[in-house]
Amino acid sequence: METRHKILILDDDAEWLALCRDQLTTLPSHPDILTANNAKRALALLETEEVRLLISDLVMPRIDGLQMIAIVRRRFPGIRMVVLSGMEEEEYRSRAYALGVDLFWLKTEMQRNGKLFCECIESLLGQSDRDNDTGFRGVQSKSLMDIIQMECLSRSSTVLRITRGPLVARLWILDGELRDAECEGARGEAAFQRLLAWKTGTFENLPPEADRERTIFKPVNALLLESAQTMDETANPSLDSEESDLHRKTMWKLSLITRERAEFVVSVPLDGTEPEALGTQNMDTLAPWTKHAAEIAQRLGERLEAGPLSHVGCVSPERQLILLANNTHAFLLGWPPESEENLLEKSRQLVASWES
Amino acid sequence: MGILKKFFGGKASIQQLPVGTITVDRQGNIVASTVSSAFPRALLQTIAADVLELLKEARAVQMPLSEVSLHFVSLRITVRELRGGAIIFLSPQTAPNKSARP
Numbered sequence: 063m064e065t066r067h068k069i070l071i072l073d074d075d076a077e078w079l080a081l082c083r084d085q086l087t088t089l090p091s092h093p094d095i096l097t098a099n100n101a102k103r104a105l106a107l108l109e110t111e112e113v114r115l116l117i118s119d120l121v122m123p124r125i126d127g128l129q130m131i132a133i134v135r136r137r138f139p140g141i142r143m144v145v146l147s148g149m150e151e152e153e154y155r156s157r158a159y160a161l162g163v164d165l166f167w168l169k170t171e172m173q174r175n176g177k178l179f180c181e182c183i184e185s186l187l188g189q190s191d192r193d194n195d196t197g198f199r200g201v202q203s204k205s206l207m208d209i210i211q212m213e214c215l216s217r218s219s220t221v222l223r224i225t226r227g228p229l230v231a232r233l234w235i236l237d238g239e240l241r242d243a244e245c246e247g248a249r250g251e252a253a254f255q256r257l258l259a260w261k262t263g264t265f266e267n268l269p270p271e272a273d274r275e276r277t278i279f280k281p282v283n284a285l286l287l288e289s290a291q292t293m294d295e296t297a298n299p300s301l302d303s304e305e306s307d308l309h310r311k312t313m314w315k316l317s318l319i320t321r322e323r324a325e326f327v328v329s330v331p332l333d334g335t336e337p338e339a340l341g342t343q344n345m346d347t348l349a350p351w352t353k354h355a356a357e358i359a360q361r362l363g364e365r366l367e368a369g370p371l372s373h374v375g376c377v378s379p380e381r382q383l384i385l386l387a388n389n390t391h392a393f394l395l396g397w398p399p400e401s402e403e404n405l406l407e408k409s410r411q412l413v414a415s416w417e418s
Numbered sequence: 419m420g421i422l423k424k425f426f427g428g429k430a431s432i433q434q435l436p437v438g439t440i441t442v443d444r445q446g447n448i449v450a451s452t453v454s455s456a457f458p459r460a461l462l463q464t465i466a467a468d469v470l471e472l473l474k475e476a477r478a479v480q481m482p483l484s485e486v487s488l489h490f491v492s493l494r495i496t497v498r499e500l501r502g503g504a505i506i507f508l509s510p511q512t513a514p515n516k517s518a519r520p
Contacts, residue, residue: 124434126512129492161491347479354475358468359488362495365464367433369491376476377485 067114067187068094072104072130073146074122078169082117082146085176089184101125101133108138114187120147120154128154131161132369142186146172159264161369206258207286209265214238214282219270226263228410233257234274240282242274246415247321250277251285258289315340315416322412325381325396328352329416332390341396348394355385356392373406384409391417433458435493435510442466444502453508469497469504 071082079097086095096111098104101122107113116134120127131143143163147154148170155166164186172179206224210233213220217238224231231245231253245253278285319327319341326341330353337352339345359371374385382397384405393416395409438453446467453462469486476483488495489511496507 126492128512129435132491157491344479348481351475351479351481355472358472362465362468362488363490363493365461366435366490366493368435368493372489372491375487375489376483378476378481378483383481383483 066092066094068096068111069115069117069183069187070096070098070104070107070111070113071117072098072101072122072127073119074099075119078119085172085180086183089180089187091184091187093187101130104130105133105137108134108141113138113141115142115144115183117144117146117183120145120149120158128157128161129367129369131158131163133367135162135370136364144183144186160372206260206263206265207289210235210240210282211286214240219272221268221271222265223268224257224260224263224265226260227414228407229260229414231257231260232268234271236270236272236274240278240285241276242278251280254278254285255289255292258286312340318412318415322408323398323401324408324412325398326394327396327412327416328394330356330392330394332356332387332392352385352392352394355394356387359385360387373409375406386410386413433461435512436462436465436508437510438508440466440506440508441500442470442503442506444470446470449503465495465506465508466504469495469506473497473499473504 069086071079071086073079073082076099079099083095083097086093093114096107096113098107102125104116104118108116118127118130122130127145127147131145134141134143144165144167145154145158145163146167146169147158148168150168158166165182167179167182209222213222213235215238219236219238222233222235224233229246232243233240233254234242240254243250243253243257245257248256315327319325324341326339328337328339328342328345328348330337330349332353337345337349339349342348355374356371359374363369363371371387376383376385377399379399381399382401382405384395384397386393386395386409393409393413395412397405397409434457436453436457438451440448440453440462441450443449446463448459448462448466451462469488472486473483482499484499486497488497492511494507494509494511496509498505498507
């Protein structure tokens with residue numbers, strides 16, 4: 063028997079709830095539509111019903127959408143989430159995606175293009191469990207290689223903007239030919255090879271730039287083949303090359319720190335394995351503090367239901383510090399006291415490159 | 419309504435985020451607070467104890483901190499060191515209220 067999935071719509075506007083309900087009842091899979099006009103009622107429904115997809119507004123009284131999403135992501139990690147909001151600012155889109163929502167739609171767009179919205183919802187309902195998902199948002203189960211080949215085979219002219227967390231890369235394609243690439247401070251073929259190591263991310267097509275300077279002259283298939291060979295070798299390293307790999311990685315990390323003008327980076331695995339530090343002699347004292355500070359912050363966030371920890375910023379007379387934590391590592395980055403640029407963004411990019 | 423409460427119990431309860439400022443002494447006692455009295459006092463005490471612990475441990479590793487900001491998706495906690503104690507600012511980072519929108 064075919065399963066009817068349940069969709070829960072959360073919005074404080076009763077008319078909007080009715081409109082959404084009408085729209086979603088037209089879906090081919092005929093899902094059950096539940097509605098809630100506040101977060102508390104929505105959570106009560108999530109406790110009792112097997113909801114497949116939550117569609118939530120952002121601006122609501124008392125508990126707003128962002129807090130709600132953070133709570134749902136923690137309590138019900140299997141539920142897919144869509145934000146349907148009137149907030150057009152990029153900041154809210156980024157914050158929602160950072161919390162792990164699957165789609166962000168503007169209400170105006172949904173009204174203008176209801177058919178496409180319904181197709182997206184139908185696609186989300188039909189997808190397999192989150193754990194099995196791989197690939198790039200929008201093209202599930204397709205690797206970046208597949209996406210690039212698709213663009214080149216169809217003789218497209220476009221700029222592919224690929225995002226992985228704080229890292230952004232671009233590929234310039236003109237008439238199906240790869241002309242230039244930028245990724246993690248590199249350009250040309252080196253950037254392309256680096257980019258192909260990314261396993262997940264999001265991509266979007268930007269308008270083509272015909273006058274972009276050409277830095278890549280090899281055919282895209284030759285580059286893809288080279289990358290595949292490099293990845294195979296990396297996955298099965300010989301014993302002789304392990305030491306030189308380690309040396310190369312250390313030099314790469316040092317150059318990252320120097321390029322970004324950071325003072326030091328301390329990386330602490332949360333599973334208790336050996337920490338790593340570059341740029342400081344005080345790893346023995348900084349690593350335990352970093353780990354404990356990350357634990358305290360995460361514990362506080364959970365108790366206050368304030369959502370995931372974004373970062374911890376510290377000021378001392380000698381330097382500024384940024385602490386970042388993910389599921390596996392805590393990172394402490396030291397910056398000179400006079401640094402005024404966007405330290406958080408720089409720290410995130412440094413950590414993302416460090417991990418890659 | 420009583421029946422609903424029996425079914426759902428306390429599982430669906432969610433707390434509002436704290437807003438305001440608290441001042442704590444070096445022992446972690448709350449000296450002054452502008453946070454709503456509806457917010458659990460025990461949780462405020464937890465915040466105070468945790469942030470003081472952070473500052474104290476930083477001093478112990480020769481890294482005295484004058485300010486610490488904990489940024490969560492929905493809340494920012496800013497702590498300024500105050501001669502062993504601290505002043506703690508609690509600022510929710512939520513979407514703006516409808517009334518505040520243009």
